[in-house]
Amino acid sequence: MAxxxxxxxxxxxxxxxxxxRKQWQIxxxxxxxxxxLVWMYLEVVSTYVVGSIDHTQLFATLEAGLGSDLPxxxxxxxxxxxxxxxFYVPIFLGISLGGSMALLAFQTPQFQQKVKLGFIxxxxxxxxxxxxxxxxxxxxxxxxxxxxxDVLALLETPLLMMLSFIILAFYLLPIITGxxxxxxxxxxxxxxxxxxxxxxxxxxxxxxxxLIRTQLGTYGDQLATLEVxxxxxxxxxxxSAQQFSLILIACxxxxxxxxxxxxxxxxxYAYRLPESCKRDPEYVAQMDNVLNGHLRHTAVFLTMxxxxxxxxxxxxxxxxxxxxxxxxxQWASQVGESIELTLTYGLVISALLFLGFTALLRFIxxxxxxxxxxxxxxxxxxxxx
Numbered sequence: 001m002a003x004x005x006x007x008x009x010x011x012x013x014x015x016x017x018x019x020x021r022k023q024w025q026i027x028x029x030x031x032x033x034x035x036x037l038v039w040m041y042l043e044v045v046s047t048y049v050v051g052s053i054d055h056t057q058l059f060a061t062l063e064a065g066l067g068s069d070l071p072x073x074x075x076x077x078x079x080x081x082x083x084x085x086x087f088y089v090p091i092f093l094g095i096s097l098g099g100s101m102a103l104l105a106f107q108t109p110q111f112q113q114k115v116k117l118g119f120i121x122x123x124x125x126x127x128x129x130x131x132x133x134x135x136x137x138x139x140x141x142x143x144x145x146x147x148x149x150d151v152l153a154l155l156e157t158p159l160l161m162m163l164s165f166i167i168l169a170f171y172l173l174p175i176i177t178g179x180x181x182x183x184x185x186x187x188x189x190x191x192x193x194x195x196x197x198x199x200x201x202x203x204x205x206x207x208x209x210x211l212i213r214t215q216l217g218t219y220g221d222q223l224a225t226l227e228v229x230x231x232x233x234x235x236x237x238x239x240s241a242q243q244f245s246l247i248l249i250a251c252x253x254x255x256x257x258x259x260x261x262x263x264x265x266x267x268x269y270a271y272r273l274p275e276s277c278k279r280d281p282e283y284v285a286q287m288d289n290v291l292n293g294h295l296r297h298t299a300v301f302l303t304m305x306x307x308x309x310x311x312x313x314x315x316x317x318x319x320x321x322x323x324x325x326x327x328x329x330q331w332a333s334q335v336g337e338s339i340e341l342t343l344t345y346g347l348v349i350s351a352l353l354f355l356g357f358t359a360l361l362r363f364i365x366x367x368x369x370x371x372x373x374x375x376x377x378x379x380x381x382x383x384x385x
Contacts, residue, residue: 015270015278015287025291026263030182032298033259037178037193038091040252044197046084047245048204052224055171056086059164071161077168094172098179105184127158182260185267190260194253238314247313251306255298262294312354 013019020026045054056079063069070077076093078086104112131147131154169176174193181189204223206212213220239247270278270287277283 013281013284015273015283017267017271020267020270020287023291025288025295026266028295029259029263029291029298033182033256033263034095034179036252036256036259037175037182038095040197040249040256041091041174042084042087043245043249043252044200045087047242047249048201048224049171050084050086052222054086055090055167058167062163066160070164071157072164077164090168090172091175093168094175095179097169097172098176099183101176101180102182102184102186105180105186127162128155130154130158178256178260182263185264187261187264190257190264194257197253238310243313244310247306247309251302251309254305255302258298258302262298266291266294308354308358315354315357 056077059070059077059079074080076089078089081088104115107115131152134150134154174196177189177196178193179189180186181191181193207216207220208223208225213223213225216223266287273283
């Protein structure tokens with residue numbers, strides 16, 4: 001019997017990490033996660049930060065307090081631009097820093113230690129190199145004495161430059177940690193990026209609460225507030241532009257999370273396979289099917305999420321149009337002016353009504369059977385190709 005067992009065949013493609021990282025599905029998921037991350041960051045910045053609490057305003061306040069310009073050029077910080085353009089160059093710097101950290105994570109421990117040591121030495125020389133040399137020259141010329149003002153002034157530029165980079169890094173934390181998580185295959189980096197974004201949104205929501213905002217005085221007036229409840233629906237006649245911006249932020253966050261974590265899960269699965277399975281063409285084909293299915297599901301379900309959320313938030317508008325067409329405009333206008341459809345919990349009621357409506361549809365339309373037919377047709381098309 002043992003002689004009848006054929007060994008596993010080996011193909012040209014394998015599931016080793018070195019070759020799997022270059023597979024087009026993995027690269028596509030990483031590119032999608034990067035686009036979703038940058039797009040989400042730009043949406044958050046354009047909605048809450050630009051013209052309100054962006055870094056250029058903080059730099060202007062520091063320069064006014066110090067009475068001198070910061071060492072970083074305006075083209076680097078974006079201070080000479082307007083609107084969202086202030087963040088274009090800093091975002092590029094954040095992507096470069098995050099990518100460098102991801103590249104460093106795949107190097108040997110010895111090389112990482114050398115890079116870290118070189119970075120620490122470079123920072124010491126940048127901060128205190130000129131000061132130490134000038135002070136030593138003063139000691140050699142005048143003997144032991146307290147550093148003069150001209151020597152102490154040599155510390156001003158490096159410290160201000162370091163402070164400027166720290167401020168930029170603080171604003172770019174989601175980009176830096178997110179890029180490191182995507183391309184460095186770090187769950188912690190992806191989690192930190194999402195955590196920083198959610199923490200900012202939570203703090204901003206608390207600070208813009210009317211009671212707290214009044215206590216902040218002039219600082220509270222600078223915070224951007226969103227009239228997401230009573231604004232007129234302008235997007236598809238269902239939601240306002242601000243509501244759609246919030247929907248887009250949430251869906252982009254899900255796209256970033258699902259794509260980044262999907263890459264990490266598949267890479268971990270391939271890494272834990274036995275060596276013989278990594279060379280088996282059946283396992284390679286199975287991985288292709290899983291990755292293709294992940295790409296399809298990500299695109300389809302996120303699109304459905306955007307559409308369903310938009311309809312759910314504007315479901316009361318659909319109900320009012322339907323009621324006005326049946327019973328006349330007087331009763332419909334009274335319902336439209338009611339407090340339940342104007343305040344915050346009115347949107348919650350609309351979303352619950354939409355969920356109840358879709359739940360009733362499952363007794364009429366077999367959603368699972370329909371989705372199963374769609375998946376089987378897609379799989380059959382892949383097999384024929």
